[in-house]
Amino acid sequence: QVQLVESGGGLVQAGGSLRLSCAASGRTVSSNTIGWFRQAPGKEREFVAAISRVAGTYYADSVKGRFTISRDNTKNTVYLQMNSLKPEDTAVYYCALDQSGLGITAQRRYEYDYWGQGTQVTISS
Numbered sequence: 001q002v003q004l005v006e007s008g009g010g011l012v013q014a015g016g017s018l019r020l021s022c023a024a025s026g027r028t029v030s031s032n033t034i035g036w037f038r039q040a041p042g043k044e045r046e047f048v049a050a051i052s053r054v055a056g057t058y059y060a061d062s063v064k065g066r067f068t069i070s071r072d073n074t075k076n077t078v079y080l081q082m083n084s085l086k087p088e089d090t091a092v093y094y095c096a097l098d099q100s101g102l103g104i105t106a107q108r109r110y111e112y113d114y115w116g117q118g119t120q121v122t123i124s125s
Helices: none
Strands: 003-007 010-013 018-025 033-039 046-051 057-059 067-072 077-082 091-098 119-124
Touching (some): 018 033, 046 067, 046 077, 057 067, 077 091
Parallel strands (some): 010 119
Antiparallel strands (some): 003 018, 018 077, 033 046, 067 077, 091 119
């Protein structure tokens, strides 16, 4: 059984940082694509960042230069380091697993096979 568990969310002021973690079980993160998505109230879930099987990284334009995705194969965990946070980054953040492991489809929400339960990130102005 595949499980993805996010942690690390919280409330921070604008300009601050948070690091989200996505701990996987039942699948190896290094053999799959792991993506981060977020959903703000009243909005669609949107792509944030992803890391492919071959460790290619992909970012939404809105977070490029501020967020960094990485993985620790020994812990089977993917991280999202978020710096220079803005109020518009406020959302529930989800990690997801795409068994294809490809990077070309990393931004497509419907390509992902498994999802975590989400962690709330709130940025105050």
